[in-house]
Amino acid sequence: MHRTGELYEQYRTMEQQRETASLGMWIFLSTEVLFFGGLFMTYTLNRSTYPDIFSEASKTIKLSWGAINTVVLIGSSLTMAMAVWASQAGRKKALTWFLIATLVLGTVFLGIKSIEYHDKYVEHHIPGWNFQFEPGADAATNAHTQLFFSLYFGMTGLHALHMIIGAGLLIWLVKESVKGRFTPEYNTPVENIGLYWHFVDIVWIFLFPLLYLIDRH
Amino acid sequence: MSEHHIVSPKIYFTIFGILMICTFLTVAAAEVDLNRYFSGLNIIVALTIAVFKASLVVLFFMHGKYSPKRTQLVIIASVFWLAIMLFMTMSDYVTRPWS
Numbered sequence: 001m002h003r004t005g006e007l008y009e010q011y012r013t014m015e016q017q018r019e020t021a022s023l024g025m026w027i028f029l030s031t032e033v034l035f036f037g038g039l040f041m042t043y044t045l046n047r048s049t050y051p052d053i054f055s056e057a058s059k060t061i062k063l064s065w066g067a068i069n070t071v072v073l074i075g076s077s078l079t080m081a082m083a084v085w086a087s088q089a090g091r092k093k094a095l096t097w098f099l100i101a102t103l104v105l106g107t108v109f110l111g112i113k114s115i116e117y118h119d120k121y122v123e124h125h126i127p128g129w130n131f132q133f134e135p136g137a138d139a140a141t142n143a144h145t146q147l148f149f150s151l152y153f154g155m156t157g158l159h160a161l162h163m164i165i166g167a168g169l170l171i172w173l174v175k176e177s178v179k180g181r182f183t184p185e186y187n188t189p190v191e192n193i194g195l196y197w198h199f200v201d202i203v204w205i206f207l208f209p210l211l212y213l214i215d216r217h
Numbered sequence: 218m219s220e221h222h223i224v225s226p227k228i229y230f231t232i233f234g235i236l237m238i239c240t241f242l243t244v245a246a247a248e249v250d251l252n253r254y255f256s257g258l259n260i261i262v263a264l265t266i267a268v269f270k271a272s273l274v275v276l277f278f279m280h281g282k283y284s285p286k287r288t289q290l291v292i293i294a295s296v297f298w299l300a301i302m303l304f305m306t307m308s309d310y311v312t313r314p315w316s
Binding site for chain 2: 019022023026027029030033034037038040041044045048063067070071074075077078080081082085088089194195198199201202205206208209210213214215216217
């Protein structure tokens with residue numbers, strides 16, 4: 001199948017064809033909102049039940065890594081948006097470079113995330129048998145801080161999984177853009193993977209204050 | 218149906234700048250004890266900034282502002298469903314005197 005920007009028979013105009021592809025992506029993203037929503041619901045409930053414990057546990061996460069990663073990820077959203085622009089403007093070389101920049105920034109984000117996970121491993125903050133919030137912590141503190149760290153790993157883990165899938169999609173986009181497949185007439189994959197990438201960015205925009213910034217003062 | 222809208226790089230860079238300022242503000246606000254003025258003010262400020270940032274991403278990076286009405290309806294619907302889940306579940310939990 002050669003998708004080079006021709007009008008398919010079920011559509012009346014190119015504009016309608018393009019909007020349909022975008023609408024489909026948005027409907028998928030609305031299911032993603034609810035997919036992450038379940039975790040945000042669990043977080044809201046547990047934080048409102050154990051506000052002090054969540055505050056204590058949050059302070060053990062390094063704020064600097066989270067802040068740097070926020071900048072890195074929003075930066076990758078900018079390069080992704082610029083990639084969409086390059087594809088619309090027919091700048092094929094620029095498109096490839098913006099896609100590569102997005103991929104690099106996404107990889108940097110995952111690298112920093114793995115450093116953070118390793119820190120938590122060393123500190124015995126991974127929920128399970130070897131979990132210990134701090135030396136001599138009582139059973140209730142250990143149990144309730146594990147709730148926080150379960151949510152920390154669950155939420156950032158699901159987010160990281162989305163990033164890994166996004167990175168895979170970006171590699172494919174780079175490959176296709178090098179072949180010169182995307183033109184101002186046909187750039188639906190760039191636009192839709194762009195939407196996905198920005199969605200993952202939005203999830204992080206909420207995860208950052210909720211996990212890293214509880215009562216930092 | 219509107220002509221396909223191409224958002225200019227200038228807008229993208231401006232939005233990026235605002236997002237960076239907001240990221241700085243949210244970290245700065247978290248370092249200050251706002252709760253002594255009003256209980257829970259810290260989380261309210263943090264979430265307000267997050268919602269503002271997310272709105273900018275949806276409207277400009279994701280072209281929500283330039284999308285057709287039916288796409289905008291899907292965007293609003295997804296937020297609305299999330300609100301139903303959070304609001305209905307929490308209104309149940311906070312009104313249980315026996316727990």
